Amino acid sequence: MENEKNHIIPYRTFLYVLALLITLTLTSVAITQIYLGTLTVVLALLIAAVKSSFVLRIFMHLKFENKIFTFAVIGVVLILSVVIFITFLDYLYR
Amino acid sequence: MNATPEIHRDDLASKTGMWLFLFTEMLLFGGLFIVYSIYRFRNAEAFHLAAHELNVAIGTINTIILLVSSTTIAMSITALQKKDKKLALILLCTTIILGLAFLVNKYFEWGEHLKEHIYPGSAVLALRGQGDVLFYGLYFFMTGLHALHIIIGLIFIIVIAVKISKDKITFDNFVLLENSGLYWHLVDLIWIFLFPLFYLIT
Amino acid sequence: MEPSFLEHKGKYKGLFSWILSTDHKRIALLYLFSILSFFVVGATLGLLMKFELIAPGKTIMTAETYNAFFTLHGIVMIFAVVIPGLPAVFGNFMLPIMIGAKDVAFPRINLLSWYLYVIGVSLVLISQFAGQGPPDTGWTFYAPYSFRTTGNMLPAVFGAFVLGFSSILTGLNFLVTMHRMRAPGMTWLKMPLFPWSLYATAWVQLLATPIIGITLLMIVAERTLHIGFFDPTLGGDPLLYQHLFWTYSHPAVYIMILPAMGAISEIITTFSHKTIFGYKFMVASVLAIAFVGYFVWGHHMFTSGMSGTALYTFSLLTFLVAIPSAIKVFNWISTMHQGSLDLQTPFYWAIAFIFVFMIGGFSGLILGSLAANVHLHNTHFVVAHFHFIVFGGTGFAFFAAAHYWYPKITGKMYDTRWANIGLVLFFIGFITLYGPMFYLGFKGMPRRYYDYDEIFHAGNIISTMGSWVLYSGLAIIIINLFASLKNGLTAPADPWGGKTLEWTVPSPPPVENFEEIPLITKGPYDYK
Numbered sequence: 028m029e030n031e032k033n034h035i036i037p038y039r040t041f042l043y044v045l046a047l048l049i050t051l052t053l054t055s056v057a058i059t060q061i062y063l064g065t066l067t068v069v070l071a072l073l074i075a076a077v078k079s080s081f082v083l084r085i086f087m088h089l090k091f092e093n094k095i096f097t098f099a100v101i102g103v104v105l106i107l108s109v110v111i112f113i114t115f116l117d118y119l120y121r
Numbered sequence: 122m123n124a125t126p127e128i129h130r131d132d133l134a135s136k137t138g139m140w141l142f143l144f145t146e147m148l149l150f151g152g153l154f155i156v157y158s159i160y161r162f163r164n165a166e167a168f169h170l171a172a173h174e175l176n177v178a179i180g181t182i183n184t185i186i187l188l189v190s191s192t193t194i195a196m197s198i199t200a201l202q203k204k205d206k207k208l209a210l211i212l213l214c215t216t217i218i219l220g221l222a223f224l225v226n227k228y229f230e231w232g233e234h235l236k237e238h239i240y241p242g243s244a245v246l247a248l249r250g251q252g253d254v255l256f257y258g259l260y261f262f263m264t265g266l267h268a269l270h271i272i273i274g275l276i277f278i279i280v281i282a283v284k285i286s287k288d289k290i291t292f293d294n295f296v297l298l299e300n301s302g303l304y305w306h307l308v309d310l311i312w313i314f315l316f317p318l319f320y321l322i323t
Numbered sequence: 324m325e326p327s328f329l330e331h332k333g334k335y336k337g338l339f340s341w342i343l344s345t346d347h348k349r350i351a352l353l354y355l356f357s358i359l360s361f362f363v364v365g366a367t368l369g370l371l372m373k374f375e376l377i378a379p380g381k382t383i384m385t386a387e388t389y390n391a392f393f394t395l396h397g398i399v400m401i402f403a404v405v406i407p408g409l410p411a412v413f414g415n416f417m418l419p420i421m422i423g424a425k426d427v428a429f430p431r432i433n434l435l436s437w438y439l440y441v442i443g444v445s446l447v448l449i450s451q452f453a454g455q456g457p458p459d460t461g462w463t464f465y466a467p468y469s470f471r472t473t474g475n476m477l478p479a480v481f482g483a484f485v486l487g488f489s490s491i492l493t494g495l496n497f498l499v500t501m502h503r504m505r506a507p508g509m510t511w512l513k514m515p516l517f518p519w520s521l522y523a524t525a526w527v528q529l530l531a532t533p534i535i536g537i538t539l540l541m542i543v544a545e546r547t548l549h550i551g552f553f554d555p556t557l558g559g560d561p562l563l564y565q566h567l568f569w570t571y572s573h574p575a576v577y578i579m580i581l582p583a584m585g586a587i588s589e590i591i592t593t594f595s596h597k598t599i600f601g602y603k604f605m606v607a608s609v610l611a612i613a614f615v616g617y618f619v620w621g622h623h624m625f626t627s628g629m630s631g632t633a634l635y636t637f638s639l640l641t642f643l644v645a646i647p648s649a650i651k652v653f654n655w656i657s658t659m660h661q662g663s664l665d666l667q668t669p670f671y672w673a674i675a676f677i678f679v680f681m682i683g684g685f686s687g688l689i690l691g692s693l694a695a696n697v698h699l700h701n702t703h704f705v706v707a708h709f710h711f712i713v714f715g716g717t718g719f720a721f722f723a724a725a726h727y728w729y730p731k732i733t734g735k736m737y738d739t740r741w742a743n744i745g746l747v748l749f750f751i752g753f754i755t756l757y758g759p760m761f762y763l764g765f766k767g768m769p770r771r772y773y774d775y776d777e778i779f780h781a782g783n784i785i786s787t788m789g790s791w792v793l794y795s796g797l798a799i800i801i802i803n804l805f806a807s808l809k810n811g812l813t814a815p816a817d818p819w820g821g822k823t824l825e826w827t828v829p830s831p832p833p834v835e836n837f838e839e840i841p842l843i844t845k846g847p848y849d850y851k
Contacts (some may be wrong), residue, residue: 034193035202045192052184052316056177059321078313087194087306088299094141103144105308106530106617107151110635111158113618113636118159120630134428134503141495145533152567153539156552159563242549251551251558258550258557262541 044085051078087103132296139300143307146270151310153263157237157318160255167252171322175260176230180320186310190219191309194278194302204292206285212281216305220275227268231261260319267311274308277301325833327734333834345430346834351416352732353437358404359414359801361444366389366797368392371556373756373790376783381773389773391474395451397462398479402486403444405717406575409582410493410528411440413724414521418497420825421515423506423843425835426712428499432492439489446482450475461771463572466553466564470545471479477479477543484539487532489577494528506824508843511731512606515847516592516599517822519606520585523613527581528575531617535571562627565725577616579713581609581718584651590727590752591655593821595662598848601654608647615644623698634693641691648684652677666817668742672723675750679719683712686761701771706766710757722746722800728802730814734831737807745800752793759786822849 055074059067084090088091161168197212233256238245241258281301284290290298328348335343372392375382381677384392415433419426427433451457452679454475460468469476472491501522505514544550551557551562594601599605621637622627629637655677666672686708689695699705729737760783764770768779775783817826828836 035199038196040201041192041195041199042122045188048188049185049243052188054183055317055321059317059323060199068322071321072314075313075317079310082191082306082310082313086191086309087303093206099144103147103530107154109618110151110153110570113621113633114155114159114578116636117566117621117629117633118162120632121248121628131503134499137496137502138429138432138499139500141529145491145495147532148530149537152534155567155570156541156563159560160558164558211757232619241544241551247557254551254557255559258544258552262544262550266540287352308360 036085036091040085044081047080048078130294135296136299136303139303143303146307146311148203150263150266153259153266156316157259157263159169160259161318161322164252167250167255169322171253171256172319172321175320176233177320179226179230180316181222186219187192187309190216190223191231191306193219193290194305198302199293201285201292201298202281208281209285209298213278213285217275217278217282217297220278220305222269224268224271229263231264236291264319266282267308267315270308270311274301277304280318324829325835325838327424327750327829327831328834329734329831331834334727343434345426345434345488347415347419347426347430347433348431348732348834350437350830351412351414353409354415357437357444358408358443359851361399361403364398365404366794368396368399370394370530370790370794373485373787373805375773376581377547378783379780381774381778384773386773387456387459390461390771391451391457393771394458394461395447396448396460396481397446398483401462401575402483403440403447404491405579405713405743407440407488407493408579408717408721409586409724410521410578411436411515412721413586413728414493414497414582414665415522417825418500418518418521418726418834419504420828421518421823422501422504423509423837423841424500425837425840427495427496428503433496436489436492436496439485443482443484443486443489446478446485448482450477450479451480453478457780463568464539464542465556465568466542466545466559466561469542470554476546480539480542491532494525497525498529501525506843512603513843513846516588516602516609517585517823518611519580520583520588523609524578524581526611527578527616531574532579535575538567538571541567560623562629565624565627566620569623570617570739570847571621573620574613574616577613578686578711579717581612583676583717584609584648584722586720586727587655587676588651589823590669590723590823590849591675592850593727593819594598594665594667594673595659596665596820596840597658597662598846598850599654600657600660600759601650602848605652605654608650611647611805612644615647616639619644622691622696625693626700638691638693642688645684645688645691652681665819667726668737668739668746668820669723669727669759671746672726675746676716676719676723679711679715679753681716683708683710687712698767699764701769702764703760703768703770704772705759707760708766709758710771714757714833715753721733722749725804727819728825729807730818731825731830731832733808733850734814734829735807735809735811735815736818737811741799741803745796745798747796748792749796749800752789752791752796755789756786756793757789759783759789772790776836823847 051074055071058072063070083100089100123200167321194216197209200209202211211257234240240246241261246254246257278301281290281298284297328346333340333344341349343377344350360466371383372389375384375389386602415427455473458472458474458476458479460472460474460476464476464480482559490569501514541550541552545553551559553559553561555561588599588605619637625634625637684696686704690699690705690708726737726742729735762785763779763782766779768775814830816828816830819826824841827841
């Protein structure tokens with residue numbers, strides 16, 4: 028774990044990511060002004076997912092940690108998704 | 122009194138513990154996302170219309186506020202690692218101020234709704250129909266719970282800032298700063314999803 | 324030689340040396356004291372409920388009191404006894420020692436968990452006496468009644484929330500402990516099965532509990548703000564409450580049973596003097612049960628109005644989750660086969676566990692079948708099922724573990740004769756109390772009713788008498804364990820010939836468990 032202490036992320040990296048995140052935010056606002064039916068929600072959530080992955084990978088350091096942390100995050104999201112999916116099996120087919 | 126070097130310090134254990142705690146927070150809000158998704162499905166039209174009543178401009182500003190605050194706290198770790206204690210503290214204070222700004226915005230936003238008697242349990246809201254009741258119920262509950270987490274996060278960061286100023290957290294012992302950052306980023310992540318789900322599904 | 328953890332003189336004296344201690348062994352005993360106390364409260368409630376049911380109509384209490392009794396019985400037994408039970412007591416005490424560590428990863432958070440436990444149960448008990456009357460919704464707090472009843476729901480609901488937090492922190496602590504503090508040489512596949520079961524359990528504690536946390540907060544919002552999530556007059560769906568509630572409460576039963584299975588694995592291995600059959604399958608099964616267990620919650624809701632698709636999805640998944648449990652039973656039996664059996668009290672408990680757990684499990688499959696469920700849901704058949712599998716499962720395993728690790732924890736041996744007499748009485752009482760309920764439920768007697776038709780009378784008399792025998796057995800068991808603290812013979816480090824690490828340290832262990840952290844070179848059950 029010693030190499031972790033020496034790994035310093037440059038300020039620049041964070042600022043680039045911020046610029047990207049703001050751009051994505053404004054894009055999602057713009058896109059959702061156009062009427063695209065159900066696609067609107069999908070796109071908005073997709074952009075949110077992309078933004079999240081940058082926050083997770085860079086700000087929260089997942090890119091530089093042991094891969095097991097990434098798998099755990101994915102696992103948690105997967106479990107929540109499956110629970111929502113199964114719940115919808117009730118509501119969709121009533 | 123300076124902190125004596127700890128023989129049994131395990132930073133990875135500390136960080137792992139924080140990540141595990143973040144998982145519980147993800148599932149806590151996850152439960153609300155379950156409720157949101159079901160009721161959105163059952164009241165699509167009403168949710169769509171109610172979302173129009175939220176102020177996209179304030180929502181966007183708040184989103185950007187949190188994104189910047191995540192940047193500043195991430196940068197504060199770099200600053201501390203580079204032994205620039207002063208910059209680290211400035212960045213942390215910026216984070217705190219941004220967090221407070223978010224809360225102030227929320228206060229005014231909620232104030233607008235309360236002025237029109239739109240709040241959980243109000244007669245006015247009940248008259249507007251079930252879809253609206255559920256939309257606003259979820260809106261207040263989820264943004265309210267989120268705001269509570271912002272407050273908790275800010276307290277956490279203030280404690281860390283004090284510790285840094287007293288040299289209890291230093292360039293070679295900063296896992297607590299990292300952990301406070303992780304918590305703050307989670308609060309940001311939750312908002313990244315709340316924002317489109319309430320403001321942008323028009 | 325170092326003093327034992329019981330004799331250790333630390334910073335504090337007397338009571339404070341216990342309630343301010345961060346030693347995992349003392350915290351385990353704090354939990355034992357609290358959990359045992361609340362178990363006696365819950366058991367006494369049960370005894371009184373059974374007495375009410377000895378005859379149709381009013382016997383010793385009104386219907387309202389009966390409703391309050393089964394509500395409190397459920398809340399106390401589920402949230403304050405069987406969910407924390409094995410992990411908080413035996414997990415806390417044994418986990419660090421079994422993996423060769425000096426304590427858990429976060430000792431102060433461990434103590435905080437206990438404080439939260441005490442606060443949580445206190446809130447639940449307060450709900451009995453303050454406000455407009457005790458809660459009467461059942462421990463499941465179903466909407467809409469839970470937000471309409473005048474009963475004192477808020478302290479009870481909030482108490483359950485705090486207890487959930489305690490559970491989460493325990494799980495978090497155990498996960499980091501096992502990831503970071505295993506002794507050198509102890510790879511994951513050299514870790515004994517009790518720690519493995521705690522590992523799987525910890526993930527469930529961590530990931531499932533928040534769901535009930537938020538659900539309970541939603542009930543609070545319904546009661547105080549009329550938010551409308553589960554109120555049909557406001558557009559909410561009461562069935563969504565059930566979905567959310569059971570999305571936690573089903574995995575919760577795996578929190579109850581997995582550590583129990585882990586303890587049984589240890590006991591059967593030790594008293595067979597033979598390594599566990601199929602170690603890797605045992606590990607895989609315990610993880611599989613935890614994982615698949617997340618997705619079966621709807622089998623508590625078969626008659627509530629879900630879609631057909633949901634019905635058969637949940638039924639199928641319920642059958643699937645039984646498979647790894649069955650694998651474990653086969654492996655326990657196979658371990659005993661051609662082993663050198665040492666017939667001691669913990670082993671008798673383990674065999675009894677297998678017997679009642681299987682009855683509970685099979686009755687679960689019956690309930691998991693959609694057609695049968697229509698007739699059996701909300702009858703006493705369900706009551707029999709969960710008492711066989713939870714009381715029979717977690718309860719029997721708790722007593723098995725208590726007798727197995729008693730010498731290690733106390734440094735004394737219990738009186739074997741009284742322990743076995745207690746067990747026999749307990750077992751006879753158990754079967755007599757819960758066996759007839761299968762029949763009563765099958766014939767149509769509803770649950771949570773304080774009155775019943777005359778045709779159910781005979782079965783109820785037998786069942787209630789069973790509760791008296793059970794309770795006497797319980798009294799003998801507990802009194803024996805306490806009396807042996809004073810009168811018991813001194814126990815050696817390894818009275819049973821066990822091979823896991825706890826048997827290599829003195830009985831009771833010193834504060835830091837090991838003089839030197841061991842270097843592990845062999846598997847956990849090295850019998851040859």
